[in-house]
Amino acid sequence: MLTSILPFLKDYWAFVLSLLILLFLLRNKYFNGLHKYPGPALAAYTNWWRFFDALNRRPEKTHIELHKQHGDIVRLGPNVLSFADPKTIKEIYGLNKGFTKSEFYPVQSAISPRGKPLPSLFSTIDEKRHAQYRRCVNSVFSMTSLIHYEPLVDSTTRVFLSQTEKLFSATGESCNFARWLQYYAFDVIGEITWGRRVGFLEGNEDVGGIVEFVADFLAYVGPVGQMPILDSFLNKNVLKLKSLEWGLRKEKLTTATKFAVDRASERVDEMQTIKEKGLEAVPTRSGSIDFLSKFTQAQHDHPEFMTDDLVLTSCLSMIFAGSETTAISLSAIFYYLIKNPRVYAKLMTELDNAVESGAIIDRSLVTWAESQKLPYLDAVIQEAFRMHPAPGLIMERTVPDHGAEILGEMIPGGTIVGCNAWVLHRRAEIFGDDADVFRPERWIEASPGKLKEMKATMFQFGAGARTCIGKNVSLLEIYKVVPAILGTFEIVPEQEGKEWTTHNAWFVRQLDFRVKFRRRSDQGKKKAA
Numbered sequence: 001m002l003t004s005i006l007p008f009l010k011d012y013w014a015f016v017l018s019l020l021i022l023l024f025l026l027r028n029k030y031f032n033g034l035h036k037y038p039g040p041a042l043a044a045y046t047n048w049w050r051f052f053d054a055l056n057r058r059p060e061k062t063h064i065e066l067h068k069q070h071g072d073i074v075r076l077g078p079n080v081l082s083f084a085d086p087k088t089i090k091e092i093y094g095l096n097k098g099f100t101k102s103e104f105y106p107v108q109s110a111i112s113p114r115g116k117p118l119p120s121l122f123s124t125i126d127e128k129r130h131a132q133y134r135r136c137v138n139s140v141f142s143m144t145s146l147i148h149y150e151p152l153v154d155s156t157t158r159v160f161l162s163q164t165e166k167l168f169s170a171t172g173e174s175c176n177f178a179r180w181l182q183y184y185a186f187d188v189i190g191e192i193t194w195g196r197r198v199g200f201l202e203g204n205e206d207v208g209g210i211v212e213f214v215a216d217f218l219a220y221v222g223p224v225g226q227m228p229i230l231d232s233f234l235n236k237n238v239l240k241l242k243s244l245e246w247g248l249r250k251e252k253l254t255t256a257t258k259f260a261v262d263r264a265s266e267r268v269d270e271m272q273t274i275k276e277k278g279l280e281a282v283p284t285r286s287g288s289i290d291f292l293s294k295f296t297q298a299q300h301d302h303p304e305f306m307t308d309d310l311v312l313t314s315c316l317s318m319i320f321a322g323s324e325t326t327a328i329s330l331s332a333i334f335y336y337l338i339k340n341p342r343v344y345a346k347l348m349t350e351l352d353n354a355v356e357s358g359a360i361i362d363r364s365l366v367t368w369a370e371s372q373k374l375p376y377l378d379a380v381i382q383e384a385f386r387m388h389p390a391p392g393l394i395m396e397r398t399v400p401d402h403g404a405e406i407l408g409e410m411i412p413g414g415t416i417v418g419c420n421a422w423v424l425h426r427r428a429e430i431f432g433d434d435a436d437v438f439r440p441e442r443w444i445e446a447s448p449g450k451l452k453e454m455k456a457t458m459f460q461f462g463a464g465a466r467t468c469i470g471k472n473v474s475l476l477e478i479y480k481v482v483p484a485i486l487g488t489f490e491i492v493p494e495q496e497g498k499e500w501t502t503h504n505a506w507f508v509r510q511l512d513f514r515v516k517f518r519r520r521s522d523q524g525k526k527k528a529a
Contacts, residue, residue: 025045025046028045028079029045029078031079032079032412032414033412034078034079034081034412034415037075037081038069038071038073038074038075039066039070039074039076040066040075040076043076043078043080044075044078045078046078047077047080048227049077050076050080050226050227051223051224051226051227051230052223054222054223054225054226054393055222057502057503057504058504059392059393059504060393060508063082063394063420063423064420064426067082067084067423071084072085072407073409076394077416079414079415079416080394080415080416081411081415081418082417082418082423083406083417083418083419084423084424084427085427086424086427086430086453086456086457088406088407088417088419089419089424089456089459089463089464090463091405091406092397092406092417093395093463093465093466094463094464097400097404097464098404099397099398099399099400099404099417100125100398101124101397102228102396102397102418103228104393105122105125105225106123106125107123107221107224107225107228108120108122108225108320109123110257110313110316111241111244112244112309113244114245115241115243115244115245116241117236118309118310118312118313119313120313120316121137121317121469122321122468130466132305133305133310134465134469136301136305136306137294137295140291140294140295140298141471141472141473145472146368148289149476150367150368152191152192152195152290153188153192153476153477154365154480155191155197156187156188156191156197156201157184157188157480157481157484158365159197160184160201160481160485161484161485161488163204164180164489164517165517168516168517169489169517169518169519173516175514175515175516175517176513176514177334177491177513177514178331178510178511178513181327181331181334182324183200183204183206183211184330184481185322185324185327185330185477186198186200186210186323186327187201188323188477189318189319189323189326192290192291192318192473193263193290193291193292193315193319193322194263194290194291194292195290195292196263198259208255208259209255210255210256210319213256214319214320214324215509218320218324218505218506219505220234221505222505222506225506256316256319256320257312257316260312260315260316260319263315267292270282270293271296274293274296274299274300275299276300278297279294279300291314292311295314295315296311318470321468322470322473322474324390324507324509325474325507326474328390328507328508328509328510329384329388329474329478330478330482331513332384332385332387332388332510333380333478333482334491334515335510335513336380336383336384336387336388337486337491338491338492338493338515339438340438343438343440346376347377347380347486350375350376350377351363351483351486351487354370354373354374359373359374360487363483363484363488364484364487364488366479366484366487367480368476368480371479372479377482377483378443378479379442379443379444380440381479382440382443382458383440383443384438385425385458385460386431386460387425388510389421389422389459389460390460390507391421391506391507391508392420392421392504392506392507393420393504393506394418395418395420396416396418397416397418398414398415398416398417399411399412399414399415399417400413401413401414419459421458421459422508424457424459425457425459427457430457431454442454461474487520488519488520489517489518489519489520490518490519491516491517492516493516494514494516498512499512
């Protein structure tokens with residue numbers, strides 16, 4: 001039989017290859033009956049379409065336009081459906097629905113020096129592992145734990161305000177505000193995680209290239225995550241992993257990993273004591289307990305699960321997720337304030353009245369409790385979250401094997417489904433006909449029922465059991481530092497009317513956002529004169 005087939009293949013290999021490719025593409029097109037859902041023509045045949053869409057760094061805009069054109073269900077790949085109706089949040093991401101994270105997430109796992117992937121709480125797709133992991137560290141991120149982190153946030157905020165005065169306000173120099181806020185967010189995470197700032201603010205520089213490293217890493221994850229098989233040939237190819245496992249090569253520690261390892265090594269004796277005897281055996285550092293201490297306490301409580309690698313991975317996760325998303329949200333808040341002078345003035349009136357009435361004791365160091373008494377500040381922050389959520393791709397989930405009903409459609413098991421926050425946040429029936437407009441008043445004018453509906457649609461931190469576990473820490477930073485900055489400085493654009501540029505590398509960063517700072521006290525003196 002082989003003797004008859006081989007000559008045929010030799011003579012007609014081009015035809016056979018073309019036929020196989022055609023059959024593969026047709027199989028993709030009609031896979032699981034998904035051909036009935038509309039979308040870009042090429043996307044039905046190959047995931048290369050969404051790879052290049054992500055590589056173009058604007059997929060959030062693509063998704064918005066596709067749903068405007070095709071409706072609530074859009075096919076983004078041979079086995080990928082995007083949903084725009086907010087009702088699908090509960091159907092896909094709700095508790096006990098059986099959906100699991102897709103292979104997009106393991107692409108974001110680090111690699112140990114021994115060649116083993118280190119799935120974090122965010123990147124693991126094993127739901128049992130995630131549940132066990134979350135039980136170990138859940139208390140670290142609870143709202144009741146915020147009181148332990150507030151002094152650490154205050155410490156970095158003082159440095160931020162001082163350096164902003166020294167470098168920009170006093171000199172009149174313009175500031176790359178998006179980058180400056182990144183430095184702030186990274187230093188806050190450094191202090192909360194290890195009890196020590198990284199040094200971005202003091203040096204006004206990307207210490208060790210950590211910011212650049214994280215940006216490059218996310219730029220890799222965005223497009224490669226659309227075709228996870230590529231990661232097996234690139235960052236996690238078998239030759240690389242096996243050579244590490246067998247000791248044939250040593251993996252050079254990334255900048256972020258080296259920083260985390262160095263910070264932990266500085267406190268190795270302290271962590272060993274916590275691991276053996278618990279937190280009560282060591283004195284509290286600076287009146288606060290940082291993440292490293294609490295993760296090590298989790299190791300003391302759950303030694304069968306929380307390994308040294310997992311403690312390291314947990315700390316590293318704070319660098320990758322805890323800083324980037326907060327910086328993006330902060331940039332969005334200030335950008336929309338500057339672009340909307342009416343909103344800026346109204347918020348300043350609320351802040352000034354709060355200081356005058358004593359509701360805020362120190363305008364440069366607003367407490368969490370004080371910030372929760374400022375309704376217009378809350379509305380501004382919520383509206384910025386709505387207009388510019390940090391994640392810019394669909395949050396992928398895999399339909400359970402038995403299939404699932406979504407929006408009345410029976411979706412086959414194994415299908416990748418998800419929602420994009422940029423699409424959900426612009427639903428006119430939820431947020432009004434002016435959903436494309438930055439208008440914080442919608443959060444104040446809404447009836448209790450409508451407000452509940454709006455909040456249920458907000459998706460910047462995800463939803464369900466895999467909601468971002470660090471969101472409370474991010475909110476703590478944001479609600480404290482925004483009024484602190486506004487209370488200290490007047491912020492003006494370097495160039496009136498200039499729009500920023502966005503860059504979607506999984507998280508939608510902002511570029512070309514330059515401003516100038518003026519001390520508010522100085523402005524007050526000038527007006528009085």
